[in-house]
Amino acid sequence: MKSLVAAFCLLLVAAPVAAETVNVKVGVLREAHSRETLSILDIPAADDTLAGALMGAADNNTTGKFTNQTFETIDAKLDEGDNVVAALDSLIEKGALFIIADLSPERLLAASERAKSKGALLFNVSATDDRLREEDCRANVIHVAPTRSMLADGLAQYLVWKQWRRWLMIKGSHPKDELLAQAFRNSARKFGAKVVEERVYEDTGGGRRSDSGSVQTQRQMPLLTQNAPAYDALIAADESEVFGGYLPYRTWDPRPVAGSAGLMPTNWDPAHEQWGALQLQNRFIQTFRRLMNARDNAAWLAMRMIGEAATRTASNDAEKLRLYMLGKDFSIAAFKGVRLTLRPWNQQLRQPILLSDGRIVVSVSPQEGFLHQVSELDTLGVDQPETKCRLK
């Protein structure tokens, strides 16, 4: 458990200012992510997600010096068997009514249920499940992480722009792999691509990153991809990190890989530098001696959204801040080239999707030419007319 309180100093101010210091306490409720990643570069650090929140709080505290507000981060890390409700209660007891949640969908919904009676507001920074914004949407959850459908649409727009419209899709055998595969199917239909064939890679529990791994995978992947109908791009739906990373350079036909490997859609990449992002990357590296991943960035952004709303409303009231964030005056700068706003119907943050090959940001969606009557960002993901969300 860590806490960070920044000192504040009173200065002359002309901005909306609370007469006395307003303290905003933000809990970071996070579970451990798998260390079984295909690449050791993706093994999460001990301060995964938390680091982003801490940096956001430091930013907010710098602003707070002028507005008489302080921001405090309270960390709560869950182990596998830990009870999320108990951890949430403990955070709320300490005064944290804003919760940055890096949780599985099940735990997030349980936390939301509990938070309802306590008046706490959750910020989902990692769960990409569309159902959390649709049939299972909740009024006390704001979604900073993009959905699978937003990620898939971001990739699909680029592939269609490239005229790579015929996709061979290989999906993993776990439920969340199927959810991602479904998102890719929907995107193909939406943007005029075609999944020419689907295959499943069964997870038989073999050792990842084992000594003989490269020999095995070098033989397996061509077999997995041979005898396919004509296709332009191989789409990997492997959220479970079982095989996707092994596909590039090992396919039977020489084809680009996209999805869970190769060209990957994401809300943030440590190689992203456009629109001043280099600034954020530099600050993060200097402070935490590591690169900023997508969860860190979403946590930073959640903290910044809280800070921005608190600054503009001169308040720390969770409901007041939520209503401000949903209003027309709210927008947030996130080094993505455009201002980000919330979709009021399901409290999902609109955002561009980066397409990264792991070294370079190849492109950023929405792609030029995909138009929308409200915001081009709404060409990504489930749009208002299709939503099943009834906020309650």
Add this chain to the structure above:
Amino acid sequence: MQIEMKNALPIVARLTRHGRACPGHQRASPNGVGARDKRGHDGRYAISMTISAFLCAILSFTPAHAYKAYVSNEKGNSVTVIDTDKLEAIATVKVGRRPRGIALNKDGSELYICAGDDDAIQALDTKTLKITGKLPSGPDPELLALSPDGSIIYVSNENDNLVTLIDVKKKEMIGDIPVGVEPEGMAVSPDGKLLVNTSETTNMAHLIDTQSKEIVANILVDGRPRFAEFKQDGSELWVSSEVGGTVAVIDPVKRELKQKISFDIPAMSKEAIQPIGISFTRDGKRAFVALGPANRVAVIDAETKKIEKYFLVGQRVWHLAFTPDEKYLLTANGVSNDVSVIDVASLKVLKSIPVGAFPWGVVVAPQ
């Protein structure tokens, strides 16, 4: 190659009466006369002194308005020099890493360059086009402004949330002022009494008393304020918010927000309209605002705040600078790696001049 500008020097001194923010511009008096250089440059500065002296003798008889524009190339790590008579690049000078904000000193003899990745401000001799030294700036300097007498440089240090003060003569840091997150825009009021800094993540314009070196007001503006510019008479301060998509008009005396200017371009998404650079005509009647990825410059009636026109320039237009005679407006276009030259009278784009990678700031000085 350098022209002895006996007759031009006093003009330079006059027209740079007060220091400008880096990407701003030096102004000439309307009847300012510079020396014309018709064919003096071969791009490599290889002409011998004799020829140079000969050319000077000829040229000193030619009354005209040729100026030099300097463009910082953020990723080219260079400064491109443009002859505004020929409308072409005449030299490219290698400078420190990540050059962004640039400004000329009072007499135009030195160009100060914020070399962000070198944590320094470099001084470039505008005659020899050689880096002559550097000023201590604090980490990651991004933009700078000079005091009206040219003795103090105010720098925004993006990484440290500071505005640093540098004594130009002594080449010493003489203080710093903590401001909001990611300080960027810098401007000094014409009377030198008020310094403004904008902080991109805090979303404020910090008004600083230059005597006491203390913040006297913090004014919330829209998202990611990038640039600040005073009207020549000091009556208004304009601050552009890149992500918010607006320009805030601030009363520097009352220290409060007067109004916000929004932009609306048919068939263009609101999100793509991102105001950055601002330039006022000397009479304060018109403002030109660069709109970033909208690839347009807006012409605004600076009195009624009505938008008169949008015109297309290069991609991701960044900062602007008038030639001292206000005949041309130059725009640094970050993505298309060029500078657009706008004829101010006809509001037409005359030419695009290729420069280095990611042109950022632009200033113009008489030759």
